[in-house]
Amino acid sequence: ILNVEQSPQSLHVQEGDSTNFTCSFPSSNFYALHWYRWETAKSPEALFVMTLNGDEKKKGRISATLNTKEGYSYLYIKGSQPEDSATYLCAFMRRTGNQFYFGTGTSLTVIP
């Protein structure tokens, strides 16, 4: 069984606060790490695909970093807004095979 873990499981922050979550994954046989944002009753929306150790990606107020040697990725949200409320999933892909291995997600609630 391949273990992908996310923490915290849930998070409540005030509007305007900055926050971050962690995804840890096996460091061997690494191919790619994805972050998805998933709102209830909608399709998971791809935020970032990260493949290289040391990668840093940014989209607006959201950014992510990747450390493949130690097996973790951080997702940061700067100045959280109520519309950022969603579940954030990370998904690990190995060099062999085509499937994703998902973490359990971090549920973010931004309080206005």
Next chain:
Amino acid sequence: GAGVSQTPSNKVTEKGKYVELRCDPISGHTALYWYRQSLGQGPEFLIYFQGTGAADDSGLPNDRFFAVRPEGSVSTLKIQRTERGDSAVYLCASSLFVAGGYNEQFFGPGTRLTVL
């Protein structure tokens, strides 16, 4: 353009019944995946199709679960003799397939199955 669609969005059934869940992938995507998210867990891989054939069905939990993709586009996930433990959100994803390259998966909104 149209994304991945799944029908129905919600399905309530009784224990022991048969259900079918449908996935319409993005046009031209040759790869199709089914995942299942049970309460409190992340999505778990069920099966992967490349064209019409199941390239990897190692995630199907038992022989009550079966999936088809007869024409290489629409796929149906079939569950026989449903059990309460089958209650979950069933996600479908599709991707182009480029041999040796990275293939991004695009997800549908899921079907929420409730077995009473």
